[in-house]
């Protein structure tokens with residue numbers, strides 16, 4: 001089982017605290033992400049963005065969340081057999097979780113390399129497959145955690161704080 | 166100028182007597198500005214962007230466009246009509262460009278000017294602006310007033326990217342004021358300049374311009390009204406072909422795709438979008454920086470651009486085809502806009518930065534907003550989720566939000582009411 005963590009150093013304490021004892025979320029949303037359905041994929045992220053606008057989250061944070069969640073959602077549609085996107089909102093941060101039904105990522109470190117992609121013909125036809133999704137998710141998140149293995153499901157979760165330091 | 170005293174914010178009016186409370190308008194409003202309460206539609210003026218969707222969809226003549234009465238012409242000695250390119254797409258093909266234009270001189274105007282005359286100048290200014298503001302790319306077009314208002318209410322973070330210069334109509338008005346006063350010796354207060362508007366958003370923009378330093382036009386009449394009056398003079402003009410300047414190459418302005426093509430060049434990549442739903446989707450992607458490869462995005466609220474405005478008479482596709490034909494067949498004309506560069510360089514076409522008018526936020530403070538969101542979700546679980554709109558709010562979510570914001574109650578839900586009354590029946 002491969003595991004990957006990337007946490008902004010200055011936020012290490014708050015991130016660890018969040019994951020060790022996850023508090024109850026104030027608002028929770030869940031979206032099905034079906035396989036290879038690029039019309040539906042992206043809906044979750046855009047609804048989350050609308051919701052965060054209602055909460056008055058500032059535009060730069062909003063953009064980071066929108067990009068990270070969109071890329072992760074598209075990855076579910078493009079590379080997995082589909083899955084679920086969950087969104088947990090707290091006073092000070094958003095926690096996004098993407099859990100799919102496999103086939104898993106064999107080497108996560110390799111998948112994180114900009115330009116690395118196994119996207120098939122269909123996925124490329126839709127304009128994806130530059131191999132920039134995961135690096136972009138990492139760049140825009142305050143904490144990123146990926147857990148996967150060949151033949152099993154992939155879990156990707158990320159945290160973004162509302163008032164980023 | 167500006168004798169117009171009547172102050173209204175929106176060029177859309179609800180005739181309560183005609184409204185049946187059918188909720189069609191509620192469902193087509195892109196900013197969820199309309200509610201039906203007590204079986205009558207009401208529009209929230211802070212949310213309305215004057216797109217005209219509700220006007221088009223209302224079959225009961227209950228939501229009607231507002232424009233000025235031709236009576237106001239009487240207040241001025243010298244009256245100028247500014248024709249949008251869309252106007253020329255309204256006539257059948259046997260009516261020439263010249264005839265359609267000259268007809269406007271027969272219905273009470275002393276001079277007729279065309280938006281098309283400054284197309285070339287606008288292209289130059291837009292390109293210059295894009296090159297000077299590379300850091301804000303993509304630059305978003307600002308000549309559709311509904312789009313500008315949409316950005317103010319729903320995408321305020323994009324305001325710095327909006328093309329910050331007067332709209333073409335206003336630039337032309339400003340220029341005409343200068344020229345007519347100088348050449349014809351007509352005093353400003355005697356000069357009335359009127360916009361012939363293809364849509365309600367342009368009527369609103371005349372009466373309440375966003376970002377403008379001064380009110381420029383003295384009123385706005387709808388294309389359909391002017392078309393109706395002009396038509397009476399077509400026969401007579403066809404028998405006596407008029408000599409009048411035309412600018413076929415400038416007619417592109419009414420067509421969103423063609424306008425983008427004009428600005429597009431070696432170092433400027435453009436994208437053209439029309440129809441309010443498409444515009445919203447694109448703005449959302451611009452917000453997330455997914456469209457940074459473009460330098461300029463032309464955004465028009467109506468189908469195909471201004472030819473799709475709800476104050477026209479002809480179908481937008483037919484009107485577009487006619488205009489394209491005129492553009493193709495027309496001979497280029499010498500355009501002399503002496504002095505316009507001087508006005509431009511002296512900053513006469515600058516606008517003040519556009520202010521956001523956010524409508525989305527539930528509360529100023531994020532913690533209170535989250536509390537409200539929690540309550541919204543609680544109500545949402547009680548509601549049937551059919552989004553039928555029968556309550557008068559556009560969706561179950563919107564009703565839940567209205568309840569939390571004290572603008573509605575759970576009893577407004579017709580489906581719940583029916584379920585409850587059924588349960589009561591069953592209990593007896």
Ligand SMILES: Nc1ncnc2c1ncn2[C@@H]1O[C@H](COP(=O)(O)OP(=O)(O)OP(=O)(O)O)[C@@H](O)[C@H]1O
Pocket residue numbers: 071075076078079080100102103104105111112116117118119127128129130131132133134135154
């Ligand atoms: N949920 C997933 N399940 C299985 N493999 C995945 C998943 N997400 C990513 N991958 C693998 O990681 C690779 C890199 O992903 P990344 O998002 O960086 O690029 P991409 O999706 O191929 O292209 P782009 O995101 O630029 O459109 C993918 O090509 C795929 O092999």
Ligand SMILES: [Mg+2]
Pocket residue numbers: 071074075128129132133134
């Ligand atoms: Mg990807």
